[in-house]
Structures are given as structure tokens and as C-alpha cells.
Amino acid sequence: MMEVGPQIRAVEQLIGILDSVAGDAKRPVALHEPEFAGREWEYVKDCLDSGWVSSVGSYVDGFERQLAEITGARYAVAVVNGTAALHVALRVCGVQPGDEVLVPTLTFVATANAVTHCGAVPHFVDSEERSLGVCVPTLGRHLREIGERTAQGLRNRKSGRRIAAIVPMHVFGHACDMVELVELAAEWGLPIVEDAAEALGSYLHGRALGTWGRVGVLSFNGNKLVTTGGGGAVLTDSAELARRLKHLTTTAKLPHRWEFVHDEVAYNYRLPNLNAALGCAQLERLPDLLERKRRLAAAYFDAARGNDDLAVIAEPAGCRSNYWLNAVRLTKCDEPTRDAALKMVNDAGFQCRPLWRPMHRLAMYAECPRATLPVAEQIAASVINVPSSAALAPRLHDDLI
Ligand SMILES: *Cc1c(COP(=O)(O)O)cnc(C)c1O
Numbered sequence: 001m002m003e004v005g006p007q008i009r010a011v012e013q014l015i016g017i018l019d020s021v022a023g024d025a026k027r028p029v030a031l032h033e034p035e036f037a038g039r040e041w042e043y044v045k046d047c048l049d050s051g052w053v054s055s056v057g058s059y060v061d062g063f064e065r066q067l068a069e070i071t072g073a074r075y076a077v078a079v080v081n082g083t084a085a086l087h088v089a090l091r092v093c094g095v096q097p098g099d100e101v102l103v104p105t106l107t108f109v110a111t112a113n114a115v116t117h118c119g120a121v122p123h124f125v126d127s128e129e130r131s132l133g134v135c136v137p138t139l140g141r142h143l144r145e146i147g148e149r150t151a152q153g154l155r156n157r158k159s160g161r162r163i164a165a166i167v168p169m170h171v172f173g174h175a176c177d178m179v180e181l182v183e184l185a186a187e188w189g190l191p192i193v194e195d196a197a198e199a200l201g202s203y204l205h206g207r208a209l210g211t212w213g214r215v216g217v218l219s220f221n222g223n224k225l226v227t228t229g230g231g232g233a234v235l236t237d238s239a240e241l242a243r244r245l246k247h248l249t250t251t252a253k254l255p256h257r258w259e260f261v262h263d264e265v266a267y268n269y270r271l272p273n274l275n276a277a278l279g280c281a282q283l284e285r286l287p288d289l290l291e292r293k294r295r296l297a298a299a300y301f302d303a304a305r306g307n308d309d310l311a312v313i314a315e316p317a318g319c320r321s322n323y324w325l326n327a328v329r330l331t332k333c334d335e336p337t338r339d340a341a342l343k344m345v346n347d348a349g350f351q352c353r354p355l356w357r358p359m360h361r362l363a364m365y366a367e368c369p370r371a372t373l374p375v376a377e378q379i380a381a382s383v384i385n386v387p388s389s390a391a392l393a394p395r396l397h398d399d400l401i
Contacts, residue, residue, distance in 0.1 A: 010310050010333065011340070018350045018387070030387060030389060031223075031388065032223050032324075032325060033389040035389070043277035046277065047059065047273055053273055054274070059273045059277040060271055060276040063279045063283070066283045067218070070201070070286065071200075071208040071216075072208050073210065074239070076234070077234045077236075078233050078271035078276060080268075080270065081231060083110040083117075083232070084249070085219070086195060086232075087269075088249055089114075089216075090118050092244045092245055093215060094165070094191065097119025098121075098162070099162045099163070100121050100156055100161045100369060102165070102166040102167065103359070104126075104133065104134050106132065106356065107359065108169075115167070121368055122368050123368065126376050133169060133175070134176050134177075136177050136181050137180075149189075153189055154188050154189060156369060163188075164190075166181070168194055168213075172198055172321075173198050173209075173323055173325075175202060175209055175315070175321070178209075193215055194209065194215070194216035196209045196210030196235075197218060198219070198224065199324070201226075210235045211235055215234050215235065216236070219231070220233070225286075225322055226279065227278070228271065228275040228276065229275050232271075248266045250269075251267065252266035289390050293322055293323040294323055296390065299394050300386070304328070309331055309332075311328070312328055324388065325385045326385065327355075328385075329383050330382050330384070331382070335381045342384060351387060353385050354380070354384055355384070358373065
């Protein structure tokens with residue numbers, strides 16, 4: 001029998017916290033549920049009534065305008081999902097077949113898959129405890145060890161391949177240290193493709209996540225803060241890149257009243273108008289969603305206060321997080337005890353889940369180049385997500401009146 005004393009205590013504390021925050025909710029309590037409390041029905045019905053459901057229609061333009069306004073990006077290009085958004089974002093930043101792209105091992109598989117879709121190879125880097133995102137000082141040391149400056153750019157001395165870009169990912173809406181990363185990337189001449197799929201409505205030093213890199217990517221999948229059913233977007237301040245993104249995602253069709261002429265092999269990655277209509281209604285309610293997400297996070301912090309066997313993950317300094325998913329770190333936890341804890345809380349009716357299995361431990365990515373990844377391993381073994389729907393936010397006095 002394994003020595004699990006402190007872990008058992010942590011699980012008991014965890015159940016206590018879940019009971020105090022979400023105990024009144026109907027079981028099972030979902031990890032994250034979408035909410036359609038605005039004009040979703042009206043806008044979708046308008047699409048059906050007008051017949052503009054697919055590749056033409058005004059909701060796509062409106063959705064892109066709203067996204068640009070919210071994030072402060074000059075341009076937003078709506079696409080069919082976040083993975084497709086990452087794929088074209090990498091392409092317009094110059095990622096070529098045979099290149100390597102720096103990616104945190106602690107991410108959703110889409111980040112690495114998008115690199116592979118470019119014919120490139122993900123090169124996994126470590127994360128840091130505080131933000132759960134890319135650890136910039138460790139990355140700097142790694143690049144000094146393996147990096148070589150050549151006329152074609154940065155080269156991995158060990159593999160011989162060009163390193164073409166870096167993709168930081170803002171885990172659960174919490175910002176990576178973008179100030180330091182922008183500096184490091186500039187030093188090595190690397191474009192930043194920001195995976196802000198989980199971070200719509202998050203800010204670092206007052207600047208929206210997704211607008212720190214050359215391009216930034218958002219997702220509107222069903223489990224994200226704001227959903228279009230399925231959808232994504234690429235943000236950029238560059239008119240040239242925005243034009244290029246639009247072209248690549250719309251089969252590279254040249255504008256003409258009736259002729260079909262295409263000037264390169266491209267993608268059908270355009271977001272249908274029907275999905276954009278849903279998105280327009282969702283975005284109208286973003287401020288309210290964000291306010292309740294932060295209130296829910298505050299409730300978790302309150303409930304966890306004084307417990308020393310676990311800690312709720314907090315937004316890093318300078319970051320105003322959207323708290324898309326709340327996360328709890330079980331201190332001194334290994335994978336078997338984490339799994340025992342997950343079984344207990346799920347049995348108790350609270351949908352909780354571990355982080356993603358680190359990419360370098362997935363069969364298809366096991367042979368990829370990588371840095372040492374001790375912190376990512378530790379985070380993956382000890383952090384779990386807890387129910388985070390905005391509807392779970394404790395009511396304010398005003399709500400009760
Ligand atoms: C959701 C997500 C994506 C994109 O996912 P899609 O389902 O394709 O929209 C990419 N990266 C991360 C980190 C995500 O969480």
C-alpha cells in the first residue's frame with residue numbers, strides 16, 4: 001500500500017471546495033458549458049430566413065469587426081476552427097515543410113498538429129509553474145545550447161533543421177510572460193504565433209492576449225468561453241498578413257462576378273455565416289461572461305484559503321485572466337494519486353479532468369526534438385481542472401433583487 005496520507009487530505013479538501021462552490025448545482029456538474037442567453041436564436045434565425053447560411057453573409061464581417069474591437073487587433077480573420085487558424089497563421093509567418101517550430105509540450109494537441117499540418121516538426125519546450133505557459137529563461141538557455149545563427153535564420157545544431165517560429169500558449173486564459181518572450185524571440189529573429197485559443201478576453205499589462213505576436217489565434221469551439229459551435233480567428237496588425245490570411249482561407253479565389261479562378265493551392269477554411277451569427281450574439285455577452293468567470297474564480301480562492309495541500313492557480317502578475325477554466329494544483333502529487341483524486345471527484349458528480357498528456361509522451365510526437373521538460377511533467381502530474389461554467393458564479397446581492 002502506497003503512502004498517500006497527504007494526498008488523501010488534499011482530495012478531501014478538494015471535495016470540500018467543490019461542495020462549497022458548486023454544491024448546489026445539478027449533478028453532474030459539467031467542466032464547462034456554453035451559455036446561449038443573448039440574441040443567438042434571433043441571429044441564427046435571421047441567417048435561415050435570409051438564406052445566407054454559408055460562405056457569404058454579413059455576420060462574418062460583423063464577427064471579425066467585433067473581434068478586432070474587443071482585442072484591439074487591427075484585423076481579425078474568421079476561420080472554421082482554431083486548429084485551421086493555427087495552421088494558416090504558421091504558414092503566413094513563413095513556416096515551411098522541414099522546419100521546426102518551438103511549442104510547449106504542455107498544450108492541447110492542436111498546437112502541435114498545426115505545426116505538423118505545415119509539414120514542419122514541433123520542438124517541445126518546458127513550462128513554468130506560475131503561468132503554466134512557456135518558461136522563457138529556460139527557453140533562452142536551450143536556444144543558446146542548440147541554436148546557431150545562419151543566413152537562413154536560426155538553425156537547430158543537433159537536427160540541422162531551421163527553427164522557424166515559436167508558439168506560446170496561454171493556458172486556461174493565463175498569460176505567458178510575453179514581455180520577456182517578445183524580447184527573446186526578437187533576439188533570435190523568431191516570429192511569434194500566439195496560441196490564444198483559450199484566452200479571449202484576457203489581457204497582459206492592458207494589452208489583449210493574441211495581439212502580442214506577429215499573429216494570434218483564437219478558438220470558438222463548443223467548450224471555449226465564447227462559442228460559434230466550431231470556429232476560430234487569426235488576429236494581426238498587418239494589412240498584408242490579413243489579406244494573405246483571407247486569401248489562403250478562401251481557396252485563393254480571385255475576385256470575379258462569375259469566374260472561378262484560383263492562383264494557388266489553398267484551403268476552404270472560411271467560417272460559415274451561420275456560425276458567425278452565433279458568435280456575434282455570444283460576443284455581445286462577453287463582458288457579462290468575463291465578470292461571472294472572475295467571480296467564480298474568486299469563490300474558488302475563498303474556498304481554498306487555508307488549505308495547504310492544494311492551491312488554486314491564479315492569474316500571473318500583470319495579467320487580467322478570463323479564467324476560462326479554473327485549475328487546482330495538488331501539491332506533492334504524482335500521476336497515480338492524481339488519478340485516484342479524479343476518480344473520487346468525478347464519482348461525487350464534479351466533472352474534473354487532468355491537463356493534457358504532454359505532447360512528447362504522445363506516440364506520434366515521441367521522437368520529436370525537445371528540451372528537458374521537468375516542470376511540464378510536474379505540472380501535468382499535479383494540476384487538474386474543476387467545473388468552471390459562468391453559470392456557477394455565486395450570485396451578487398443585486399442578482400437576488
Ligand atoms: C481549443 C484549442 C485550440 C483550437 O481548437 P479547435 O477545436 O480547433 O477550435 C488550439 N489550441 C488550444 C490550446 C486550444 O485549447
